[in-house]
Amino acid sequence: MKVLKVPARTIAVFVLPCLLLYVCLVFIPILVSVYTGLLKWDGLSAATFIGLGNFKDMFVNDPVFWPSVKRTLLYAVASMVEIPLCLLMAILLNRYLRRGNTLVSIYFTPVILSVVIIGQLWKTVYNPTSMGGMLNGVLVSLGLESWTHNWLTEPQIAMYALYFVSLWQYFGYHLLIQYTGVQNIPDELYEAAKIDGADGFKADRYITLPLIVPIFKISIVLAFIGSLQAFDLVMVMTAGGPAHATDVISTHMYNSSFGSFKYGYGSAIATFLVVVCLVFTGVINMIFNRIDRKFN
C-alpha cells in the first residue's frame, strides 16, 4: 500500500461499494437461509423454531436426500474427468492447426445457448422411438434395436443421459480456457527444448503440463462448483423425475421448498449445499497448492 502512496481511507472508499453489494447480495442471504433452515416454516404462515430438526430429518429420515447427494457428486466427478480431455484436445489443436480459433469458437457455441434450448433440443434427441427420438432412430437404422432405450424415463439410465448433455455443453467452455492457457506458453520454451532434444509429447510433459496447472485449476473449480449447483438442465429435461430418479441436491431443495411447502427444510438443504461447495473448494485448492509446490 505504501508503494501506491494512497491513504487507507481512499482505498476504503473505493472498496466499500463493492464490498457492501457483495455482503448484501451474497453473505446476508446465506446467513438468512441458514437461519431459515432452523425453522419449520411453509413460506406463508408463522414459523416455529425447531433447532436442528430439519438437518436430522435430512440426514436420517429423507429417502431422497442421500441418493440426490450421490448423483450430484457423480455429476461433479464426471465434469472434472472431462477437463483432461479438454486439455489434450487443446494441446492437439495448438500443435496441428495454424488457426485453431475458428474451431474453438465452434466448439464454444453450445455454451452461449440457453440451457432451456439445450434441454428441449436434447429431449427430442432422447425421445422414445415412437415419438421420433433421433438417437433411437439412428440406433434402429444401424440395426441396433436392442440398444434403444427410453433415455430420460428409465430410472437407471436417465441420470447418465443428463450428465452427457451437460458434458457436451461445457466441453467447448473448458476447451477454450485450456486452449488460451496453452497458447500463452511462450514459443521460446518449446524452441529451446527442441534444441535440447525434447519434442512432441515429451515437451508437453515437461513444459506444457507444469505451466498449465493454474489454468487447469480454474477449470476444475468451475466445473466442480458448476455441477454441484446443476439445476436448470435437470429441471427442463426431467424435473427430477421419474420419481426422484434424477433429483440432484438443488432440485430436491426446490421441490421441497415450492412443491411441498417446506421452506425451512429447503433452506436446510441449501445450507448443506453451501457447506459442501465451500469444503470442496478448499480441498481442491489445497491439492493444487501441493501440485504447484511439487513443480516449482
Place this chain on the structure above:
Amino acid sequence: MVKRNMQKSLAIGFSALMALSLAACGNSGNNANDSAATNAPKSTNSTNSGGNAAEPATDSGKKVTITFQNIYPDPATPSHKMINELTEQYMKDHPNVTIELDTLNTDQQKVKLKTQAASKEVPDITIVNPAAQMKPFVDAGLFAPLNDVLDQNGLKDTYQEGLLDYYSFDGNVYALPDGNNIEVVYYNKELFEQAGIANTPTTFEEMLQDVKILKEKGITPLAIGEKDSWTGSFLFMNILLRTNGGPGFLQDVLSGKKTFEDPAFIEAVDAFQQLVQAGAFPDGATSIDANAGGNIFKSGKAAMWVIGSWETGAIDASSVAGKVGAFQFPTVNGKGNPNEFMLAPGSAFAISANSEHLAETKDFLNFFASNLPKKQFELKNAVGLGQKVDGDLKAAGYSDLAVNIAGLFNQVQGGDLAFDNTMNPATAQVHLSSIQNLFVQKVDSAAVAKEHQQAFEANKE
C-alpha cells in the same frame, strides 16, 4: 505471430465470458418464463406499460397496470382466445388500464405463485386451485375477499349452486372459478373402429382388453403427459373412487377412519399397475409434459384420454374434432358407480390482498367473470362452465361431443376432489412422485400404500 494469436484468443475468451455472464443473468430465476415462452408464444405480450404513452391524453383515470397470471398458454385453445379477447375489450373500454398477461403452464404457474407468495408479491390476479391447495394462501392472508365483487351486477347468482363453497373460507369467497368439470374418458371413434372395438368399455377388465388390442395394432391406447405428475394422479384417483365403492376415501383418511393401507387403496394401485404393464401409456410418458401429452390424443395418435371435461372445447378445435366421443370411467373389479366422477370445480381467479390497485382490479375481475360465460359459449367452450348461460348447445351448433359431455354432467351423482385438493401439499408431493414411479417400474402395491401412510403421518398438522 504468437502475440497476435494471444490477443485474439484473449479477445475470444473475454467476449465468451461476457456472453456467458449475460446468458447467466437472463437465466437466473426465469426458468418458468423461459420454458413457457418456448412452449407457447404469448400473443399479447406486446401490450406492456410502455404502450401507454401513445394513448390520448383525454382519459381522466390514473394509469394502472394489472398483472393477470393465468394458465391458458396454448393459442389453439378457446380459453386462450377467451382471456385475450376479454382483456383486450376491457382495455379498449378503459384506456387508462393496461392488463399484462403472465401466461404459464399449470405446474409452472403453481410454482411461480408459491415463490411469489413467499416474498408477498402475489400478482394482482392469479389462479388457484380449490380447497386444500388454496388454504395455505388464504391462511396467510394473501387474498382479498371477493364478496363485494360477487354482489356487483348480480354476479353471484350466475354461479352454480354450491360451486363457490370450494373457494370459501370462514364465510368469505376468495376466488371465482373458471369452470366446473368432471373427469371423463375421451376416445377416438376412428381408432376404435380401426382396432375393431365396437363398444366402449364399461368394466376395467374390458378396458384392459381394449388396451391390449389397441397396442397390438400399434396405436397408443391412453394419452398422458406424466412429467406434470398431476395427470397420472387424476387418473389413479378415479380408479380409487371405484375400488373404494364410492367417494370419501381421502376424507376418511383425514378423519382417521381409514389408512392408506386400506385394501381399497392397494387394489387401486394394483389396477393402475395393470394398466401400465399392459402398455396403456405412451413410451417415456414421464418426460412428456401435460400439454404435449394431450396433443398425442388431439393429433389422433392415441385412442383414449382420461382427463377433465375442460378439454372438450380444445378437442373440438383440434384435428380430431368430430371423431371423438366420451364415456364414464368404468367400474373396477365390479366396484363403484360409473355415475360418480372425479370432480374438478375449476381453477379460480383470486385477487392479491396487497394489490396496489385493488379497486380497479376488482372492477376488471367483475367484468371478466360476468362476461366469461358468454364468451366461452361463443367460442364453443361452454361445456363444464361453472356459471349459468343462456342458450341451447345443440341449437348453437355445438359438436356431438359437447352434447355428449353435457349429458354426462346430468348423470353426476357425486364424487371426489383430486388428491392435491384434499391433502396438504407435502403429502400430495409424495403421492405425486409415488404414482409417477409406477409408470417406470413395477412396485409392490403394499409398499406404495405404506409410503403414502408414512408421508401422511409425517406431515399431519
